[in-house]
């Protein structure tokens with residue numbers, strides 16, 4: 001069966017990609033000039049306990065066996081222990097990940113809500129000034145250092161205009177007041193019926209997600225424009241016009257329906273890159289997510305945490321790639 | 337006199353735009369001329385070119401252009417707002433921000449040049465070899481490329497720098513290592529379109545080795561699309577390098593790297609905003625320049641990718 | 643009803659000195675260069691070689707010439723109403739409801755990600771206040787009218803799931819469902835297998851005469867047009883070079899038409915070499 005075979009190929013590709021990712025993080029872990037034994041035991045370990053720890057960590061095995069051991073550990077959910085927090089890395093990552101998810105999700109929704117109409121508008125006004133303006137805005141969006149824009153936005157909207165609250169997910173005195181059921185503050189606040197905290201969290205979310213979303217607006221608009229121009233050339237568009245449909249119906253009802261599937265792929269891909277791009281945004285906005293966790297660990301050379309975090313971001317990234325591919329097959333009647 | 341120059345330049349133009357070039361060189365120059373006329377009409381692209389040229393000039397003449405030494409401290413004049421003496425103000429050590437930006441242009445240009453010289457080259461080699469030999473070589477190399485393509489670039493670059501240790505060289509290495517895969521894909525696609533061409537078979541019949549064919553015939557044909565892609569990517573490279581600098585993983589103080597300058601200006605941003613704002617503007621302008629240039633080049637060299 | 647207009651003497655369509663021009667690097671290129679004709683409720687065939695401007699003539703009647711093309715005419719009137727002066731709002735009322743068009747290849751002219759039923763129902767609903775259920779009922783009726791055996795099943799199919807001949811019948815159903823007065827059929831059978839061409843033509847013919855519509859039938863095929871239509875226009879390089887009743891075709895005067903007639907294979911003659919059509923630059927000016 002062809003679908004079965006395609007599914008298998010996809011599965012093998014994903015497995016190979018994940019294995020590749022594991023190999024890369026493993027190798028990065030090996031080239032670090034930090035001695036893992038010392039970082040586990042502290043500087044004052046005796047020669048005896050040093051040797052014991054070395055065996056225990058498997059460092060006297062050949063490299064390929066060490067890799068197998070590493071893969072086995074990761075598959076069992078063991079990403080090592082963070083030096084900084086002295087907790088298992090996986091536990092840390094699971095705790096901070098919802099914050100990143102919340103930020104990136106709102107950002108990608110904003111990106112799609114602005115980017116798709118902008119791209120459609122540029123395509124229907126091809127070669128005229130709205131097209132050029134949107135193109136220029138897109139290039140500008142791709143040229144701004146996001147961490148700098150975040151700083152400047154904080155300066156303007158928080159410090160000078162006082163339109164939004166400062167960094168962080170909620171105001172300090174609200175912190176820890178709702179049970180972290182999902183870990184997503186807005187959702188948790190709603191679950192607990194704390195509307196005040198919910199609105200506070202939303203206000204905190206506005207600026208970082210808008211800044212992060214800006215990047216995907218440009219990308220989504222550009223791709224939408226290209227897809228749309230392709231469709232507007234098609235014969236079925238003429239048919240729709242012959243039927244007497246308004247231009248709005250032709251564009252939004254007929255053409256857009258045809259690019260919906262590739263657009264979903266594009267949005268999924270930009271979601272993936274936002275998860276990754278949140279590293280810098282989180283640093284600027286003191287947003288306690290995976291990005292901030294990774295950068296804090298970087299600065300204190302906590303390699304287990306860095307590599308564990310990288311692995312999780314990478315796996316989610318690959319999963320989103322896979323998901324966009326699956327959605328494509330599920331949603332397009334021609335591919336079914 | 338003017339009439340004379342006019343006729344002569346008209347003669348040149350005619351020679352360049354003729355439909356029946358007499359030599360291969362004329363045909364090639366003619367094509368370049370047609371590209372240039374198309375490029376010149378795109379005012380934004382020309383602006384981009386000017387920005388990039390300005391970056392090169394500023395970097396080359398930095399010691400001449402900078403009014404102060406980039407490291408010269410003046411603790412009596414800390415955190416001064418922009419003024420006639422210090423056009424863009426001074427930082428926490430009383431150093432002139434403008435002079436630091438001008439010297440920082442050298443670092444930015446160096447990063448751009450090093451990445452542009454390595455990652456596309458690696459991609460070019462992998463892509464042309466895969467495309468030319470086909471078969472299992474192609475399968476292995478392209479599987480490898482696809483896997484690398486699915487990695488999150490920025491995070492991996494962070495992890496690489498974390499492993500190699502902070503510093504500008506390691507930042508360049510990390511960026512280059514994570515950015516070659518798209519170039520390999522492009523080079524392979526271009527190679528596949530010419531691999532079966534008659535002139536390649538002719539070269540092979542004349543006994544040219546595979547190495548010669550790849551180097552002499554195939555690689556030159558891939559250059560145009562690689563240049564477009566590289567130019568467009570350079571904006572991203574500048575932003576990534578600045579991001580690494582901002583996180584303290586790239587250039588180390590007191591180097592006047594723009595991202596690191598923003599990081600040090602961050603703690604004063606609420607009061608002395610210019611310390612962080614000015615380097616950000618510099619990054620933005622230069623990165624926009626590369627984006628505009630790349631966008632214009634894409635229209636000229638690769639019109640199909642509208 | 644719509645047929646009341648038949649009583650007075652206004653022709654259904656008047657076209658006078660129609661021109662379609664496209665700007666190019668070397669100036670304006672004229673695709674249609676002064677076409678004139680009038681149409682009553684009859685079948686008018688337009689024949690001409692590829693690029694002679696047949697499609698552009700048809701599309702200018704609907705004001706659907708793609709930009710940057712420009713349409714001018716001394717008169718372009720439908721039921722006495724000036725189409726070139728009509729607002730785009732008014733044009734949308736006319737499109738589909740009064741003038742419809744069947745295009746060449748159903749593979750490309752149906753929206754690939756909408757079920758054919760929805761596309762037909764949509765064509766009905768744009769011009770009426772009918773609800774979804776009523777539109778669906780009418781669409782099913784229309785599918786039956788174009789002799790589709792199992793309308794309920796076909797209604798929920800996507801265009802790639804139906805054959806070419808069925809696709810074109812669906813297209814006809816979609817265009818006829820608002821009951822237009824004029825149908826432009828732009829090579830409606832040339833993308834189809836020879837075996838289904840005749841079926842589709844028969845359906846088209848029946849429905850047109852039942853409803854008393856006018857039709858402009860564009861084709862390459864002089865034989866087909868001669869047997870199917872009442873009157874014939876022969877186009878060459880954007881101009882009408884011959885206009886006659888189908889029954890008088892054998893008496894055509896223009897050398898281009900004579901050339902076309904001579905190149906038709908005849909049953910009672912041994913096939914020799916096909917004559918090469920001669921072209922005279924003077925015809926461009928006539």
Ligand SMILES: Nc1ncnc2c1ncn2[C@@H]1O[C@H](COP(=O)(O)OP(=O)(O)OP(=O)(O)O)[C@@H](O)[C@H]1O
Pocket residue numbers: 664671672673690691692693694695696697698699708709710711
């Ligand atoms: N977008 C355009 N830009 C420039 N010229 C065009 C454009 N579209 C059509 N033309 C020109 O208009 C002329 C008439 O085209 P048209 O489609 O009406 O021909 P046709 O008689 O329908 O041919 P065919 O039998 O191939 O369908 C062609 O010569 C074509 O070159």
Ligand SMILES: [Mg+2]
Pocket residue numbers: 696697698828
């Ligand atoms: Mg045509």
